[in-house]
Amino acid sequence: MKVELAKGVYWVGAIDWNIRFCGSYNTHRGTTYNAYLIVSDKIALVDTVKPGFEREMLKRIEEIIDPSEIDYVICNHIELDHSGAMPKLMEVAENAEVIASKAGKEGLMLHFQQDWDARIVKTGDTLSLGDKTLMFIEAAMLHWPDSMFTYLKEDKILMPNDAFAGHIATYHRFDDEVGPVALEEATKYFAVIVSVYSSLVQKKLKELKSMDIPIDMVAPAHGVIWRRPETILEAYDKWSRGESRHKVTVVFDTMWRSTEIMAGEITRGIADKGVEVRLFNLRNSDWGEIIKEIVDSRVIVVGSPTLNMGMYPTVGGFLTFLKGIRPPNKKAAAFGSYGWGKGAARAINQELKKMRFEVLPSLEIKYVPGKKELRECYDFGQSIAESVLSED
Numbered sequence: 001m002k003v004e005l006a007k008g009v010y011w012v013g014a015i016d017w018n019i020r021f022c023g024s025y026n027t028h029r030g031t032t033y034n035a036y037l038i039v040s041d042k043i044a045l046v047d048t049v050k051p052g053f054e055r056e057m058l059k060r061i062e063e064i065i066d067p068s069e070i071d072y073v074i075c076n077h078i079e080l081d082h083s084g085a086m087p088k089l090m091e092v093a094e095n096a097e098v099i100a101s102k103a104g105k106e107g108l109m110l111h112f113q114q115d116w117d118a119r120i121v122k123t124g125d126t127l128s129l130g131d132k133t134l135m136f137i138e139a140a141m142l143h144w145p146d147s148m149f150t151y152l153k154e155d156k157i158l159m160p161n162d163a164f165a166g167h168i169a170t171y172h173r174f175d176d177e178v179g180p181v182a183l184e185e186a187t188k189y190f191a192v193i194v195s196v197y198s199s200l201v202q203k204k205l206k207e208l209k210s211m212d213i214p215i216d217m218v219a220p221a222h223g224v225i226w227r228r229p230e231t232i233l234e235a236y237d238k239w240s241r242g243e244s245r246h247k248v249t250v251v252f253d254t255m256w257r258s259t260e261i262m263a264g265e266i267t268r269g270i271a272d273k274g275v276e277v278r279l280f281n282l283r284n285s286d287w288g289e290i291i292k293e294i295v296d297s298r299v300i301v302v303g304s305p306t307l308n309m310g311m312y313p314t315v316g317g318f319l320t321f322l323k324g325i326r327p328p329n330k331k332a333a334a335f336g337s338y339g340w341g342k343g344a345a346r347a348i349n350q351e352l353k354k355m356r357f358e359v360l361p362s363l364e365i366k367y368v369p370g371k372k373e374l375r376e377c378y379d380f381g382q383s384i385a386e387s388v389l390s391e392d
């Protein structure tokens with residue numbers, strides 16, 4: 001079945017139902033690789049698909065035109081899930097001109113060792129296809145140096161590649177057909193892939209506004225096409241500003257369950273103040289899901305038993321992952337149990353400070369929490385909740 005976004009604008013991508021890890025996180029709902037065919041006097045293909053899915057893409061194109069008739073292949077991003085089908089495509093569309101950013105052209109050469117003599121475009125450059133006009137907007141580091149957006153003027157469709165994307169495999173192509181899960185997956189995608197560049201997201205959103213380009217549809221390179229673009233544009237604005245809710249995310253690992261028991265009491269103390277809370281054991285949780293919950297949390301609470309005067313390796317690994325992402329405007333606190341010497345909370349706090357979090361007081365208890373210590377954990381949770389509520 002042909003999927004038409006507007007007259008002469010088609011989705012010709014591929015659905016990857018079974019991918020369970022993509023780049024840096026678990027994709028438990030699979031994904032799609034979205035490519036868009038624009039048919040006017042001239043024909044342009046915006047992005048391609050991952051290697052292995054060339055046939056699926058070409059079949060969709062063949063339902064509309066003969067692929068050898070493609071005049072332009074726009075490479076918004078060189079990462080292989082979007083450019084990987086180019087070698088096979090360029091064999092078929094042998095007269096097509098490749099269009100990319102400057103870094104995109106260099107990257108294509110380094111990825112494929114093929115000289116497609118790509119035309120370099122900059123922000124504001126346009127390409128007329130006849131009754132349709134493409135405009136290009138460089139978007140370096142959203143999320144690679146080569147990234148760029150393509151804007152289809154007459155139909156007011158923004159094709160921003162990985163920005164505004166989400167990993168979800170579905171036969172539905174539009175956000176309103178999929179329901180809340182579309183935004184849920186977009187949140188996870190933003191959290192893990194894009195949030196490290198939050199300040200650039202803010203700049204790009206302002207740039208789009210100043211360019212005064214109306215956007216009726218946001219058509220990214222993974223997941224759903226946003227037919228209600230304000231949903232994703234407003235969400236990106238909120239997330240990239242680090243806007244949070246009355247919410248705390250608690251993560252921990254445990255040795256003999258003392259830190260786990262502490263985590264439970266702390267969580268109870270937080271919840272009893274009416275603050276939303278999420279609790280994750282790092283050992284058996286999907287870290288991408290945790291990062292997704294952190295996006296709109298005001299406080300992150302990290303628990304670890306002391307091991308060899310430091311924190312548990314799983315906790316260290318998670319903090320390394322989180323440090324790469326550096327979510328803005330967060331408070332954080334550490335807790336854990338120890339045997340004969342403290343150390344985990346100090347080590348955790350050092351990492352939290354490196355992430356420029358506002359570090360709250362810690363709680364450490366010796367061996368196993370008894371009645372008094374359990375009360376301390378509960379009160380610790382209550383004080384964290386109060387720090388959440390005090391901000392309003």
Ligand code: FEO
Pocket residue numbers: 077079080081082143144162221222
């Ligand atoms: Fe940056 Fe979807 O690849």
